[in-house]
Amino acid sequence: MALFELTLILLLIAVALTALSRRLQVPYPSLLALAGAGIAFLPFAPTIEIDPELALALFIAPVLLDAAYDTSLRDLNRYRLPLALLALGAVVFTTAAVALVGWTMAGLPIAAAIALGAIVAPPDAVAASAVLGQFKVPHRVTAILQGESLLNDATALLIYRMAVSAAAGSILLSSAVP
Incomplete structure (x- = not known):
């Protein structure tokens, strides 16, 4: 077929x-x-x-674009501390926790374990939005979750690219950052 x-x-x-x-x-x-x-x-x-670069363009880019359209710059500035904690702190912490388990328990190379952690770290923004749409939640919560869905994917993508570059043996920052 x-x-x-x-x-x-x-x-x-x-x-x-x-x-x-x-x-x-x-x-x-x-x-x-x-x-x-x-x-x-x-x-x-x-x-x-599917070629990974094509998957990135077909699936991740539209999700990020949709999140960017739904996010207010004013809200990003107003809630920058919780956004930074969620988008950076939570993603880095989850990536590190998964990487530690993958490295110590599964015997993965550290770069592969970090890449695995970066893949599973960001929560599903679409699922959160779908659930939130069914309930009446304060604007602050909605704004923080929308901003977090925009920023956490970017954080995870950067960590992933750096881990893949490290696994390939070319950890130059210019090759890891798109």
Whole structure:
């Protein structure tokens, strides 16, 4: 099956699951994640290989752009301390914790363990927004979560690129920073 047909089928499944999530009154990212995991475990599911740079452009960039459009510069400035603690502190702490476990318990090389930590560190901004949309929360909480979703991905991407550069043996800052 060609990539176009596979993409079309996955889009139709996503639309159907989004409609089902409204009917069941559950956040749609949860259903999409469960369906994706379920499809991945099917023995006849095709393997899809995507170039990492293409995946970055197709998936991460639009999420960051959407978060940037939804974030107010005034709110970023007003809530800079909690944003810095969440976007920098929490991501660095989570990356370090996962890297420590991966390095000590799984025997991963330290650069690979840090890369793994950077991959899993940032929380899912879409899921948080979907859940928050169902409740009445103060503007401060919404503004902080929107700003954090914008900044934490950037922090994790920078850590990831540096870890991959270290694993490749070229830890020049110019090669790690996009």
